[in-house]
Amino acid sequence: MxxxxxxxxxxxxxxxxxxxxxxxxxxxxxxxxxxxxxxxxxxxxxxxxxxxxxxxxxxxxxxxEMPTALGQRVMNALRADAKSVDLRAQAQWFYGLGERMLFLFEDDEMVDVLTNTFKKRAHEIADKAQNTRGVQQGGDSNDFVMGLDETERLLFRSSHESTQAVKKWFETSSRA
Incomplete structure (x- = not known):
């Protein structure tokens, strides 16, 4: 820690x-x-x-023991469809909890599941962060953000802010 x-x-x-x-x-x-x-x-x-x-x-x-947030039922759901699992309902700091538990319990299979989960979800997070009209208007994207753990929410905010900064840069550089 x-x-x-x-x-x-x-x-x-x-x-x-x-x-x-x-x-x-x-x-x-x-x-x-x-x-x-x-x-x-x-x-x-x-x-x-x-x-x-x-x-x-x-x-x-x-x-x-391993917490239920990282139990076999959740791992199976993540293997089946990582994007459909509400990680925040499992643990607010899901990936942090996984990292800490893997420090205590060596489990190569869990490493693979968590890594693949983050990779699959990161792509969708970046895509939704670039198209955030639904978030601001309470649409489907808002439900999407509610299911993200804190690490993913940080990624979402960073991606959204980066997209906005690039748009602003293009607007100001095209005027010059």
Whole structure:
């Protein structure tokens, strides 16, 4: 995690499923006031789950699992048609979460799926960013932007601003 990066902080705040391997009775606030027994399953922020699962000095307090946003069902949907999946509904920072989880769990198949997903979706994002009348008028493009994760939204904005800058440059240079 980049210490001062808001993107990294928000990515690490996303929840991941963890199973406690040891009883931890004094962490009641994590479990809605109930003590945490061995085998208790909780969704914890990624940064906390990582700390509990990767403690190298003792046995880890918990094991971390792949979040549902990156589960097999979502991976299958992305393989079938990457453009039809609402990534924002899966995780606001979907690609960041994928990157962090791949740092913790080596999964070559997931690397391929996420890479191919981004490539397929980037082309459509760039195309829609150049033709944004629908976004401004509440058309289909607006629904499209709503399904983008934050990384894709940044790409959309950058592409749109670049297109507008090129148009402006052509207009001013043709007058000279």
């Amino acid at each position: 980049a210490y001062f990066s808001p993107t990294s902080i928000l990515t690490d705040a996303q929840k991941v499923p963890c199973t406690f391997e040891l009883a931890v009775p004094h962490l009641k606030p994590l479990n809605s006031g109930s003590s945490i027994d061995q085998g208790t399953k909780l969704d914890l922020p990624l940064w906390m789950g990582e700390m509990l699962a990767l403690d190298t000095h003792t046995d880890p307090l918990a094991t971390m």
